[in-house]
Amino acid sequence: MKKYAAIEKQVRKCIQCGSCRVECPTGDDVGWISCSPRAKVLFIRDFLLGRKPTKVKMSEEFAQRLFQCTLCGRCGIECITEIDFPEVWFEIRELVQEEGVKLPxxxxxxxxxxxxxxxxxxxxxxxxxxxxxxxxxxxxxxxxxxxxxxxxxxxxxxxxxxxxxxxxxxxxxxxxxxxxxxxxxxxxxxxxxxxxxxxxxxxxxxxxxxxxxxxxxxxxxxxxxxxxxxxxxxxxxxxxxxxxxxxxxxxxxxxxxxxxxENKLKIVPPKQEIQVTFHDGCDLGRNGGVYDEPREILKMLPGVVFSEHPESKDISVCCGAGGDLLMTNPEMADRIGQKRAKSLSEVAPVAVTCCPSCKKHLKDTAKHAEVKLDTKDLLEMVADMLEKPEKPEKPEKAEA
Structure with a gap:
């Protein structure tokens, strides 16, 4: 398939070492090898190459396995052959559509x-x-x-x-x-x-x-x-x-x-100290390369005590809401979210995010996991500390 030559080149790199398997949140949740990035890459490679005697065919079962993925990109952090996993997953989902496999x-x-x-x-x-x-x-x-x-x-x-x-x-x-x-x-x-x-x-x-x-x-x-x-x-x-x-x-x-x-915002310290950690959402962090800016803002906010989570930046763990997993497999997304919420709560009582999906999902799954974790968006924290304009004093009523 000429259109997918670039993806074929990527999946040919795989040496089936399994380093991606231990990084995958969905593979870890299910525990089946068939759900691991390694297994998916092997299937994709055999499908694209049309290998015999099995002659792998695209099926609804494989499509379901393929969608058991948050597109978080964590599978690539230890890949010694440097496979571009996000690109592979996006392209293969397109191929699923072209092959006429429909998930309701x-x-x-x-x-x-x-x-x-x-x-x-x-x-x-x-x-x-x-x-x-x-x-x-x-x-x-x-x-x-x-x-x-x-x-x-x-x-x-x-x-x-x-x-x-x-x-x-x-x-x-x-x-x-x-x-x-x-x-x-x-x-x-x-x-x-x-x-x-x-x-x-x-x-x-x-x-x-x-x-x-x-x-x-x-x-x-x-x-x-x-x-x-x-x-x-x-x-x-x-x-x-x-x-x-x-x-x-x-x-x-x-x-x-x-x-x-540029000193265009007037920030007022909060009434009491806030202890926070930061959750690097996958689309902003690992897939978007934005790590430093949120941390710089947190450090510039008065009264905020920031503690780094051990699994942060490029090794941050997905909240479970990405890659349409919340849509295709909400139960799995919830389990992954609960695990992340528990982990964040062990570092600080407040988890700061910069993603609407992460914020909503972590807030929901923290409740399901019954852990004490408040989830705040960084922009909300900044807005809450903005200097409020003084209200004009009401004129005193003249005595009769």
Whole structure:
């Protein structure tokens, strides 16, 4: 298969050493060799090469195994032949679609996104409703042109546990005097759930819409609070369209650190000390390369005592919500999340994240695991410490 020659080259590298197996959160959860990255690579290699006498065929069973994966990329950290695992998994999920193997839940969710333009199965006109509680001086959805466009994403637009992230970032942007706009109802899903399930054509349709809408703002920078959205705008859109972006793409933590270094935010110490650890989400950290910025912000915040988790940065463990696993196998995602929540709670009572999916999933699974762990988004912490404008004193009533 000429189209998959690059992937064939990658899987040919595998020497079946098994170092990836011990790093895989889903393989560790199931315990079956057939769920390990090593076994999946062997199957893919035999399928692409059409080896006889078995002549491996694509099946629904293999597709299910393939989707027992969070796309966290941890399988590659000890790979001595340096296989590009994330690229392999994305490409093979596309191949599953081309071979006509359909998983019912994947088809259901992709149908929802196609119909509603979001993963929440809500009317897209409700996308900016989170702004009602943001208490901003002006409505950023009414801005026609701006230097910065905040691409909110589906999670922070529709899910209550994540909406506070969007409100926090909008408040930070306003407090810093940033000229910014929000796409509102014209924003559609970034396409990550589509491309991560192999539905590249559908992802391109969403991309084309978003690209056309963003042009209207003549923006210099597009910022997202969701790491998956950031990755789509920064890496996948240029790759899928064959054209570079006309603007810089940043994750919100990178943008906020820039604002703080430029002294554009007035931070007030909290009333009491906060002990925290940091959870490196896979899309922002290992797959996005953003490690230092969140830690720099934490160290700049007064009253915050930061303790590093032993499994952090490039060896951080997935929360379980990535790679559409929460959609295709919620029970497995929950077990992986509980394990991570317990581990984080042993370091600090508060786990800070920079990802709406991580925040929601860790909060949910901490409850299921019955561990005392509060989950906060870094942007919320910054917004909570912003200097509040003084309320004007009410004039005293004149005596009669």
């Amino acid at each position: 839940i994947v088809e259901t969710v992709s149908g929802i996104i196609k119909d509603t333009k979001n993963v929440a199965n809500q009317p897209n006109d409700d996308r900016p409703n989170w702004l009602k509680r943001a208490k901003l001086a002006s409505d950023p959805t009414k801005v026609e042109k701006a230097d910065v466009v905040y691409y909110v994403g589906c999670m922070s637009s529709f899910y209550p546990q994540s909406q506070s992230m969007a409100r926090a970032f909008a408040q930070i942007l306003e407090a810093s005097g940033t000229d910014f706009a929000i796409m509102g109802t014209s924003e559609h899903c970034c396409g990550f759930p589509m491309i991560s399930t192999g539905k590249v054509h559908e992802a391109k349709e969403l991309m084309h819409h978003n690209q056309e809408e963003i042009k209207k703002y003549v923006a210099k920078t597009v910022v997202a609070t969701c790491p998956a959205c950031t990755s789509m705008w920064k890496k996948e859109y240029p790759k899928l369209s064959g054209k570079p972006n006309d603007f810089e793409v940043m994750h919100a933590t990178q943008f906020v650190l820039k604002l703080m270094k």
